[in-house]
Amino acid sequence: MEKQKEVNIKNILQSNSLTLLLVLVAVIVVFSLINDKYFSYDNALNILYAASIIGLLTIGQTLLMIGGHIDLSSGAMAGLAGVLVALLIKAGIPWPVAVVIVLLVGSVVGLINSALVNIFNLQPFIATLAMLSVCEGFGFIACNGRSVGIAQRSFIFLGTGRILGIPVPIVILIVFFLVFGFILARTTFGRSIYMIGGNITAARLAGLNPKKISTCLYIISSVIAALAGIVLAARMHSGAPTAGVGAEFDAITASVLGGIAFTGGTGTLGGSFLGLLIIQAFNNGLTVVGVSSFWKMVAKGVLLIAALIADHYRKTRLKS
Amino acid sequence: MKKLLVVVLAVMLLFVLVGCSSSTVEPGGSTSGEPGGSTPSETNKAEDQLVIGYLAKNMTVQWMQDMEDAMKELGEKHNFTLLTANAASSPETQMNQLQDFITQGVDGLVILIADEGIAPAVIDKCEEAGIPIVGESIRLIDDNGNLVAPCVELSANDCGSMCSQWIYDNYASLGFDLGDFSQVGFVTITNSTIRNNEERCDGAENKFLELFPDFPRKNVFRADVAGETATYNEAAYNQMAGLITANPNIKTWLIVGSLEEYAQGACRAIEAAGLVDNTILTSIGGERATDEWDNGLTKPWYAASYYEAMDCASVVIDGLLAMIRDGVAPEDLYPEYKAPGAKYAAAKFSGQMITYENYKDIVRR
Numbered sequence: 001m002e003k004q005k006e007v008n009i010k011n012i013l014q015s016n017s018l019t020l021l022l023v024l025v026a027v028i029v030v031f032s033l034i035n036d037k038y039f040s041y042d043n044a045l046n047i048l049y050a051a052s053i054i055g056l057l058t059i060g061q062t063l064l065m066i067g068g069h070i071d072l073s074s075g076a077m078a079g080l081a082g083v084l085v086a087l088l089i090k091a092g093i094p095w096p097v098a099v100v101i102v103l104l105v106g107s108v109v110g111l112i113n114s115a116l117v118n119i120f121n122l123q124p125f126i127a128t129l130a131m132l133s134v135c136e137g138f139g140f141i142a143c144n145g146r147s148v149g150i151a152q153r154s155f156i157f158l159g160t161g162r163i164l165g166i167p168v169p170i171v172i173l174i175v176f177f178l179v180f181g182f183i184l185a186r187t188t189f190g191r192s193i194y195m196i197g198g199n200i201t202a203a204r205l206a207g208l209n210p211k212k213i214s215t216c217l218y219i220i221s222s223v224i225a226a227l228a229g230i231v232l233a234a235r236m237h238s239g240a241p242t243a244g245v246g247a248e249f250d251a252i253t254a255s256v257l258g259g260i261a262f263t264g265g266t267g268t269l270g271g272s273f274l275g276l277l278i279i280q281a282f283n284n285g286l287t288v289v290g291v292s293s294f295w296k297m298v299a300k301g302v303l304l305i306a307a308l309i310a311d312h313y314r315k316t317r318l319k320s
Numbered sequence: 321m322k323k324l325l326v327v328v329l330a331v332m333l334l335f336v337l338v339g340c341s342s343s344t345v346e347p348g349g350s351t352s353g354e355p356g357g358s359t360p361s362e363t364n365k366a367e368d369q370l371v372i373g374y375l376a377k378n379m380t381v382q383w384m385q386d387m388e389d390a391m392k393e394l395g396e397k398h399n400f401t402l403l404t405a406n407a408a409s410s411p412e413t414q415m416n417q418l419q420d421f422i423t424q425g426v427d428g429l430v431i432l433i434a435d436e437g438i439a440p441a442v443i444d445k446c447e448e449a450g451i452p453i454v455g456e457s458i459r460l461i462d463d464n465g466n467l468v469a470p471c472v473e474l475s476a477n478d479c480g481s482m483c484s485q486w487i488y489d490n491y492a493s494l495g496f497d498l499g500d501f502s503q504v505g506f507v508t509i510t511n512s513t514i515r516n517n518e519e520r521c522d523g524a525e526n527k528f529l530e531l532f533p534d535f536p537r538k539n540v541f542r543a544d545v546a547g548e549t550a551t552y553n554e555a556a557y558n559q560m561a562g563l564i565t566a567n568p569n570i571k572t573w574l575i576v577g578s579l580e581e582y583a584q585g586a587c588r589a590i591e592a593a594g595l596v597d598n599t600i601l602t603s604i605g606g607e608r609a610t611d612e613w614d615n616g617l618t619k620p621w622y623a624a625s626y627y628e629a630m631d632c633a634s635v636v637i638d639g640l641l642a643m644i645r646d647g648v649a650p651e652d653l654y655p656e657y658k659a660p661g662a663k664y665a666a667a668k669f670s671g672q673m674i675t676y677e678n679y680k681d682i683v684r685r
Contacts, residue, residue, distance in 0.1 A: 037423065037425065040423065043420075046420055049419060145544075145546040145547065146437070146512075146513055147435050147436060147437020147438070147513075149463025151463065160441075236435075236438045236441050237437070237438065237441040238435070238437030238438055238463075240437050240438070242409065242411065243410075243412060243435075245410065246410070247412075287416075294406075
């Protein structure tokens with residue numbers, strides 16, 4: 001019994017999530033010491049607010065990466081979704097209908113990504129990189145390069161309103177993390193994602209259909225990206241074709257920092273959430289203490305390098 | 321693994337400490353929107369020392385760097401500290417930075433907005449927090465084109481006109497023969513997503529066609545960098561290179577860059593095509609031009625409509641301080657520029673033409 005307790009404690013102490021939590025606490029403590037306004041309720045909300053859009057993209061990215069895939073088009077999809085929903089609302093379509101239409105567009109993009117990877121056997125990196133360009137281009141074409149304003153207050157509530165004092169984008173973020181976290185950890189579908197990412201041959205032999213599962217993941221990623229774009233458009237009061245540009249990079253960084261391996265098969269959404277919070281807390285801290293924006297770029301790059309090195313050590317440890 | 325992370329964290333902290341340009345600055349003055357009220361920082365010694373936040377669209381652009389320098393200089397004179405945030409052209413990043421500044425309790429804001437479409441959202445946040453804001457260079461407008469806050473902008477049309485007028489006044493003395501219009505091309509370089517850019521190009525184009533009424537419309541080009549993902553210079557290079565290739569019949573190019581970065585990109589494209597002696601290049605904005613002239617490169621970039629960041633910054637800061645310290649309402653700022661029926665005013669400043677012959681007498685370094 002004692003030995004069992006010892007093993008449990010050791011496992012907890014060695015767990016990736018605890019390490020990430022300690023890093024997050026360290027970031028908060030350091031910045032709080034430099035600027036006393038960092039550690040405040042309002043600033044905590046700022047961090048979560050900033051994390052809300054990237055966080056949604058991180059969910060889709062995490063699921064795909066655990067399954068051994070990747071989606072570089074999610075940021076561009078978010079931008080396109082924002083433009084489309086703004087145009088539809090401006091054309092007089094009720095916003096709930098506009099949202100459904102745009103989410104359907106997201107699912108189509110996801111299907112296309114899946115087709116490119118599963119039918120035409122393109123590398124996910126290349127296929128989704130190409131779709132990034134397509135989505136971005138369509139975003140610019142749809143609005144002729146200019147942002148489309150949204151005046152409908154009920155829609156804008158999605159981006160700026162509050163539920164029980166918590167901003168709606170943060171509520172959406174938390175709900176989605178909880179739902180997909182449950183799916184990943186506690187359902188058969190979730191386990192199958194790990195299997196196809198860990199060993200695709202074994203998964204096939206076990207009776208799983210990797211192509212079907214990955215298709216679901218690409219659709220989920222693009223639909224969530226579309227939702228992120230809709231929420232962003234509500235927050236910005238406009239759909240901008242430049243919104244979401246580069247956001248997939250931040251989502252991947254958060255996932256890798258959170259313990260998701262590029263090779264697939266490992267990681268949790270909880271880890272990704274912590275990775276996301278670390279990045280946003282770090283970004284926020286650099287702004288708050290007045291670090292030059294060019295140094296911030298260096299710091300972000302260093303953070304990603306650290307994440308990749310940590311990923312390397314994690315894989316080595318798992319192998320041994 | 322844990323040791324590695326500790327080392328990495330230490331390196332990151334080192335970056336923070338080294339990169340902190342104003343880490344000892346604490347926001348002071350009024351801090352509406354902050355829970356529990358504000359606590360004056362120990363570093364605020366003067367009673368009315370203020371903190372002003374500058375939300376810049378993209379700090380790699382010379383203009384914004386100059387604006388930052390000018391406002392810091394004004395800060396010493398008017399007793400305020402400037403905090404700068406670089407949105408790197410991302411509207412979402414700028415909104416997050418705005419939220420951060422509001423939480424930090426800045427007393428006022430200056431913004432060169434990352435995307436015109438987010439202006440209503442920005443103003444909503446500022447009004448909610450009770451923090452006055454002035455837009456610079458790009459108007460803060462709603463979807464109907466109405467101003468939603470006071471702004472200070474370059475008199476875009478005038479500056480564009482100035483460039484075309486200069487070309488008209490000087491082409492002969494520069495040895496250019498524009499007798500055969502079929503071999504002459506007039507190009508304006510713009511970003512069509514930015515209204516001010518378009519207005520500069522409209523000013524240049526309209527003036528040019530007024531001065532050369534027989535000039536064929538098919539030889540008037542608008543190079544648009546909006547769809548390019550490259551830097552400003554590279555984007556303009558790509559556009560100009562494409563135009564040159566597509567129009568081999570054109571032997572003489574007359575170019576107006578709506579930004580100096582665009583002009584620089586076009587300049588490189590002209591050089592690469594071997595058309596330096598057949599081109600007159602002008603720009604709106606002249607800092608980059610002066611760099612070229614300092615290096616002895618006096619062709620094809622002959623002139624620029626030069627305007628100083630301090631001219632803009634002075635008007636912006638005067639207006640902002642009037643709102644913060646004197647309680648002037650935003651609707652009452654810059655009354656001499658207020659259009660009939662408009663709620664807010666857009667104050668204008670203009671430039672003057674400089675060339676490689678006179679720039680040292682005019683440009684402040």
